[in-house]
Each structure stands twice: as structure tokens, then as C-alpha cells.
Amino acid sequence: MEFVSRYVSHQPDQHGNIEYSTEEHRVWKILFERQKKLLPGRACDDFLQGLKNLGLTADKIPQLPAVSSQLKARTGWQVEPVAALISARAFFELLADRRFPAATFIRCEEELDYVKEPDIFHELFGHCPMLTHQVYADFVHDYALKVLSFPESDWALLQRLFWFTVEFGLINTPQGLRAYGGGILSSTNETVYSVESDVPMRVLFNPVVAFRTPYRIDQLQPVYFVIDNYQQLYDFVVSDIHQFIQRARELGEFPPIFHVDKDNPNIHILAC
Secondary structure (H helix, E strand, O other): OOOOOOOOOOOOOOOOOOOOOHHHHHHHHHHHHHHHHHOOOOEOHHHHHHHHHHOOOOOOOOOHHHHHHHHHHHHOOEEEEEOOOOOHHHHHHHHHOOEEEEEOOOOOHHHOOOOOOOOHHHHHHHHHHHHHOHHHHHHHHHHHHHHHHOOHHHHHHHHHHHHHHHHOOEEEEOOEEEEOOHHHHOOHHHHHHHHHOOOOEEEEOOHHHHHHOOOOOOOOOOEEEEEOOHHHHHHHHOOOHHHHHHHHHHHOOOOOOEEEEOOEEEEEEEOO
16 A cells, blocks of 8 residues: 655745744754754764754754755755655655755654654754765765666665665764764664664675665664765765676575674674
8 A cells, every 4th residue: 555644745935935833843842952962972973063064953943945055055965845755766866966855844743753754854954964074965966876877677776775874874983883874863762772782783884785685664773784984885886886786686685694793793794
């Protein structure tokens, strides 16, 4: 059965602004304040700096033109208002034009901890701070261009890699393991769980393994992929992605076999 959203995006006025209700601003404030408290020691420094660069605060839901102005000055990106649900093609076409889609509704209070469709808190708080980092922003843009160059029969795998990086990616830093994925950093439970819990498997980034690894959107992730830097993601974009997809299909969609890296027991690598 096709999923139908319970939410309807607001229509911006002629200046691109939206008049949110007092209740909607209140929900933003609750989400912002409780999430901000969880970031130290868990979010990467680039995300924290991006949050400052954008000037996001708990006081009210930001207006998209103001966020776009900050992004455009730094990395050439903008935020594009969209309906609650858009097609995969529309999504990647926007990214390929350096426009990040943002549904202009905010979740209701009954769904503070989890909402099926991405709302404006997830998009602005979770994703936009990292788009102030040039290498990362270029990766997202160029990856979208690559996706659009592939037949749609390959998109399920390409979206899977997007999930394990842009949405739920982790990064090794001199200070330790940190999160950069928007799906993690807009989630109260996932922010703590992804970095500190002993339950999930943390895997050194490997495109073939990512393409082979299924995921679910309605539970805490059992597997996270860890990069060493954002250049690693960009290097993947300019590599022969078709070769990785072909290899993943040859191996099949099965749980990969991992072993523990003795130098870092919290990170796993593919045992070939």
C-alpha cells in the first residue's frame, strides 16, 4: 500500500517566507534545545561549526531564504521548499542543482521522537549545517549528478549508499568517533546510540559493502559506515561507481562477513 503523509507543507509567500503558528515554533524549540544538548562529543566539529554559520537558534523556525543566503555565500547551495513527499528523481534533480529539498512542515508533538517523512527540523537542523563544508557539499552535488546518469534500475543501490553516508554516516576524528549524517544528528536516540552504544556494527567505508547492506527506516540502525574524511566520499564519486555496483550484484545482497580490527575494536572491516 502506498504511504500517504499526514502532513501538508506550507506554501511560502512571494518572498519565500512562511508564517508558522505559535505551536509550530514551540515544537521547533523543543526539538532544537534537546538535540543541541546531545551534540557535544557526538557531532563532528564541522557540523557544530555549520550550525553556528547558519545562525540557527531555538527561538523560531528559520525562514528558508535566510538559510539559503548563508549556504549560497559559503558553498553555492540553497534550500528549496517542497511537498512532504517527492519522487527520487525530483530529489536528486534538486541536489544536482545545489538545492536541498525541505518540506515546510514540522512534526506534531505526538511524533517528537520519530516521524516517517522528513520534516523541516530534520532538513534544516540535521542536513544543512554540513552543507556549509565545501568538500562535503561538493560530494552531495556530484553524487546526485552521478545518480542521474545511471538507469533507474540502479537507483535502489545508489540510494542505499546515500543512506549510509548523508543520512547515517560516522567519521573518525582526532577526538574520536563522531556523527555527520543528518538522520543521526536530528534524532535524539540515534545521536547517542550511533556513537556510544556497543550494539551496532561500525564498518569502515566500503562502497561494495554499503551497496550490499539492506537497511530499515523505522528502527535504530544496526550498521554504520565510518569515513576518515570527506575527501574519501568525493574520491568515491569520481571513481568507477559502475564497477562497484557490478561487484555488489555479483556478490549478492547477503549479510557481509566482518572481523574486528585489532587497532580499533569498535570499527569492523570486510574480511575478504
